[in-house]
Amino acid sequence: MTTPMIYEPWFERAEYLDRLARVQSGLRERRLDALIAFQPETVTWVTGFFTRGYGSFQVAIIPAEGEPTLVCRDVEEYYLDATCVYPGRALWTDTDDPVTLAAAAIRATCGDRARVGIELEAWPLSVARHAKLCEGLPGYDMQDESALVRDMRLIKSPAEIDWQRQAGKAAEAGMQAAIDTALPGTSEREMAAEICAALIRAGSDLPGPGVMSSEERAYHLHGGYSDRVLSHGDIVQIETTPNVRHYHARFMRPIRCATSSDEDHRIVESLIAIQDAAMAEVRPGVKATVPDAIYREGVLSAGLRDTYTNKTFYSVGLLLQPSGGERLEAAPISDWTFAPGMTFHTYVLARGFGMSETITITDTGFERLTNFPRQLFISGT
Secondary structure: OOOOOOOOOOOHHHHHHHHHHHHHHHHOOOOOEEEEEOOOOHHHHHOOOOEEEEEEEOOEEEOOOOEEEEEEEOOOOOHHHHOOOOOEEEOOOOOOOOHHHHHHHHHHHHHEEEEEEEEEOOOOHHHHHHHHHHHHHOOOEEEEEOHHHHOOOOOHHHHHHHHHHHHHHHHHHHHHHHHHHOOOOHHHHHHHHHHHHHHHOOOOOOOOOOOOHHHHHHHHHOOOOOOEOOOEEEEEEHEEHHHHHHHOOOOEEEEOOOOHHHHHHHHHHHHHHHHHHHHHOOOOOEEEEEHHHHHHHHHHHHOOOOOOOOOOOOEEEEEOOOOOOOOEOOOOOOOOEEEOOEEEEEEEEEOOOOEEEEEEEEEOOOOOOOOOOOOOOEEEO
């Protein structure tokens, strides 16, 4: 089988049919006539439809029986034809009111009176759009079903995990580029350019070095590259975040610019030992709080931080910007357990150094989707 292009369906038709059947089963259990899906990941996961223009108004009308109908802008019809596995559509033009057209399409599918689920938490569904949709569907009983498909997507199919494996390979190429370019006199921007080029060449559909910062900003999460020029001895915090068919894998490694100390190596070795202890407990049926506590207690007992408030695991998979992670995270208050097919970014941070992996849960434990040497890297050596 050849690798599908991004403008072709990313999975076999049978997988899309299975997803639709699962969603429709959930609708019937809830006695709903349809799901009105606004979240871009839901639209793509259920129907296959993908366009980089997903930020414009689009909605999937998923009935409890029958095939979905897509509502989208007419200029996206090429990608609708190329990627969507279902033919039903209602296209709006720039002279139309897309919400009014969507309401008409929903009535055409469900009738003048219906009980439907709607993704109220979807970022494209503004308060104004929701109000207008309700005005256009006066005979409708709507209930929030934001979690219906979102929770299904937490368990990945083997084909989905294959895309994440490829993303993991791209992440490794990006990390190598980071290590190779983190030299005195190089700017963060120049580093970012080399990392992005490596990610794209290795198969990533979108560039972006992810979390990237140096020296004082390395001690704080979610830094972005700047024009700062690296100096001898700087810490560089880097997390490469590629995606293949928008399925994500990511990881972090600690870097020192040209030189390091014994204390640096002690800290990184401690982080690796803490992570190994935590991940040794990861397997189906184990509560998320078990490895989470090992992470937190390990960092605090080693004196690496005074407090540890970061999450320690969060689910990753099909993510379309601005989504940065799925709605499953590990914290002391978590009440969920690991299950086969889940995929996570799991990380530990202290004193500017980060160590993380993307993993998928197997029947007996976990598989690393990122496989890069685990150590403190000294650039230029």
